[in-house]
Amino acid sequence: MKTDEIINHVSAIFKREIKAYFGSPVAYVFIAIFLLLIGFFTFNISHFFEMGQADLRAFFEWHPWLYMFLVPAVAMRLWAEELRMGTIELVLTFPITPGEVIFGKFLAAWAFIGVALALTFPMVITVMYLGEPDLGPIVSGYIGSFLMAGAFLSVGSMTSALTRSQVISFILSLFICLFFILAGFPPVTAILADWAPRWLIDIVSNLSFLSHFVSMQRGVLDLRDILYFCSVICFMLFANGIILQQRRA
Amino acid sequence: MIEVKNLSKSFGPKQAVNRISFRVQKGEILGFLGPNGAGKSTSMRMITGFIPPSDGTAVIGGHDILTAPVDARRKIGYLPENAPVYPDMTVYGYLDFCAQIRGFAGSERLQRVKETIERCFLTGVEHQTVNTLSKGFKQRVCFAQSILHDPEYLILDEPTDGLDPNQKHEVRLMIRKMSAEKAIILSTHILDEVDAVCTRAIIIANGSIVADDTPEKLRARSSVHGAVSVTLGAAAADAFTACARAVPGIRQIELLETSGEALKARVFPEDADPLVAERLVTALAAADFEVKSLFVEQGRLDDVFRAITTS
Numbered sequence: 172m173k174t175d176e177i178i179n180h181v182s183a184i185f186k187r188e189i190k191a192y193f194g195s196p197v198a199y200v201f202i203a204i205f206l207l208l209i210g211f212f213t214f215n216i217s218h219f220f221e222m223g224q225a226d227l228r229a230f231f232e233w234h235p236w237l238y239m240f241l242v243p244a245v246a247m248r249l250w251a252e253e254l255r256m257g258t259i260e261l262v263l264t265f266p267i268t269p270g271e272v273i274f275g276k277f278l279a280a281w282a283f284i285g286v287a288l289a290l291t292f293p294m295v296i297t298v299m300y301l302g303e304p305d306l307g308p309i310v311s312g313y314i315g316s317f318l319m320a321g322a323f324l325s326v327g328s329m330t331s332a333l334t335r336s337q338v339i340s341f342i343l344s345l346f347i348c349l350f351f352i353l354a355g356f357p358p359v360t361a362i363l364a365d366w367a368p369r370w371l372i373d374i375v376s377n378l379s380f381l382s383h384f385v386s387m388q389r390g391v392l393d394l395r396d397i398l399y400f401c402s403v404i405c406f407m408l409f410a411n412g413i414i415l416q417q418r419r420a
Numbered sequence: 421m422i423e424v425k426n427l428s429k430s431f432g433p434k435q436a437v438n439r440i441s442f443r444v445q446k447g448e449i450l451g452f453l454g455p456n457g458a459g460k461s462t463s464m465r466m467i468t469g470f471i472p473p474s475d476g477t478a479v480i481g482g483h484d485i486l487t488a489p490v491d492a493r494r495k496i497g498y499l500p501e502n503a504p505v506y507p508d509m510t511v512y513g514y515l516d517f518c519a520q521i522r523g524f525a526g527s528e529r530l531q532r533v534k535e536t537i538e539r540c541f542l543t544g545v546e547h548q549t550v551n552t553l554s555k556g557f558k559q560r561v562c563f564a565q566s567i568l569h570d571p572e573y574l575i576l577d578e579p580t581d582g583l584d585p586n587q588k589h590e591v592r593l594m595i596r597k598m599s600a601e602k603a604i605i606l607s608t609h610i611l612d613e614v615d616a617v618c619t620r621a622i623i624i625a626n627g628s629i630v631a632d633d634t635p636e637k638l639r640a641r642s643s644v645h646g647a648v649s650v651t652l653g654a655a656a657a658d659a660f661t662a663c664a665r666a667v668p669g670i671r672q673i674e675l676l677e678t679s680g681e682a683l684k685a686r687v688f689p690e691d692a693d694p695l696v697a698e699r700l701v702t703a704l705a706a707a708d709f710e711v712k713s714l715f716v717e718q719g720r721l722d723d724v725f726r727a728i729t730t731s
């Protein structure tokens with residue numbers, strides 16, 4: 172009974188948000204930009220064809236960098252818009268918990284990004300046409316990419332609750348996302364290695380989305396990586412809830 | 421029953437609501453009055469659980485809004501100030517969304533939404549998106565949302581704000597009709613509305629309750645309550661004063677207007693004696709004054725409101 176109710180509430184919020192995403196032309200522009208950029212980086216920068224390898228490494232390695240810009244743009248409206256229009260007053264006085272609203276909104280934005288990600292399927296067809304790719308790394312790469320997108324999104328959802336301004340939310344979340352990438356970016360860790368102790372570098376780079384995404388790109392689905400992304404999401408959404416509560420006090 | 425206990429709210433150093441307490445029973449319509457910034461909306465936001473109080477609490481139908489917020493909110497219909505509705509949704513889509521959140525499903529949901537659209541005079545705009553609606557229609561959509569689930573408790577923040585006179589009338593009728601089995605709190609700046617719908621009125625100023633009474637009793641606090649207003653045809657002020665003074669039970673005579681054609685005056689009785697007016701008519705008639713009109717003042721809520729909130 173209780174779970175039914177939660178599912179009903181989350182699905183009502185989810186449906187409303189999904190309609191809000193797909194009801195606006197911005198959504199289609201976003202998807203087009205995502206597909207264009209990912210194509211450009213994969214083919215023109217990484218020289219996918221010239222490498223002559225039947226795998227998607229050159230494709231997945233760009234995902235974190237693209238997400239860093241595009242996911243905050245998807246997330247920024249989640250709460251900032253509700254705060255600006257005052258609609259938050261009605262949502263939060265419905266007989267549902269803030270957690271259900273946060274989760275429903277998050278899922279809708281995640282599904283939206285999932286759709287954009289799924290539309291990259293021509294990449295898969297291309298490698299299958301070019302050679303005999305190992306499907307394992309492709310599947311795990313997609314799973315990893317989707318999880319990582321969720322982690323970026325949870326950051327964006329959290330910053331969106333901080334402000335009525337979508338632009339400020341975008342910039343804040345861009346910076347936090349940048350940190351989560353750079354912490355494990357080899358050129359950055361190399362600089363750190365000169366003076367910081369080994370254990371500190373390990374901790375910092377373990378915090379990074381990159382380090383956890385890399386092995387998934389290679390076809391290794393480690394439970395620890397999955398748990399890592401899930402805990403980032405939970406932590407950020409929890410923070411999101413606290414921020415919403417604090418804002419009203 | 422809605423029970424508000426010692427509700428307080430401060431924003432930093434500013435005390436927006438200061439220990440207000442009251443109860444509203446089913447069948448009552450409580451008018452919430454007060455100058456701008458008095459704390460009406462803030463109180464309502466706390467009662468509906470949107471903002472946490474600094475102190476005190478509200479109990480809605482036995483559920484404390486702080487410890488059982490979801491159960492309490494299930495019984496509430498809330499119309500916030502300025503009717504915040506998602507601008508990108510259609511009227512039907514929005515009400516359907518609210519119905520789903522309220523736990524209605526299948527044909528019952530369809531039925532509810534359709535019925536509410538009719539009741540709130542939204543037929544014809546139900547497939548329009550909210551951002552294309554005029555202010556009054558937007559207000560009606562939000563009002564529709566608040567009564568959709570037929571709640572036991574209704575909290576309405578300026579429900580007739582932005583409505584045309586006909587719609588104001590309809591909404592007041594609707595509120596009155598619903599009131600038998602509901603407890604309703606509504607805030608307003610229109611004092612006629614208090615007379616038209618409320619069974620009780622609370623005036624708050626600077627966050628505190630300064631009056632809590634029925635509209636009739638509040639009106640009785642007016643300084644002109646019970647006074648007799650007289651308009652005579654051309655008459656000498658002195659002659660009129662002398663004549664009126666002779667009537668027993670009269671405390672004071674105030675001349676309002678003494679132009680050539682008419683003489684207007686207000687006569688205050690010593691106590692609220694309904695017979696004073698009658699005796700005055702008799703005396704004036706006997707002295708051959710031409711009485712154009714004569715009535716007993718009920719007192720005006722406006723005056724009482726101003727007197728209470730500016731003192």
Ligand SMILES: Nc1ncnc2c1ncn2[C@@H]1O[C@H](COP(=O)(O)OP(=O)(O)OP(=O)(O)O)[C@@H](O)[C@H]1O
Binds near residue numbers: 456459463
């Ligand atoms: N979030 C907030 N932060 C700081 N001060 C606030 C906040 N909300 C309300 N206030 C202050 O609390 C006081 C009461 O505001 P409230 O909106 O309750 O007034 P009101 O009685 O509804 O007025 P009105 O008739 O204009 O609607 C005002 O002085 C307002 O400035």
Ligand SMILES: [Mg+2]
Binds near residue numbers: 462577
């Ligand atoms: Mg107000």
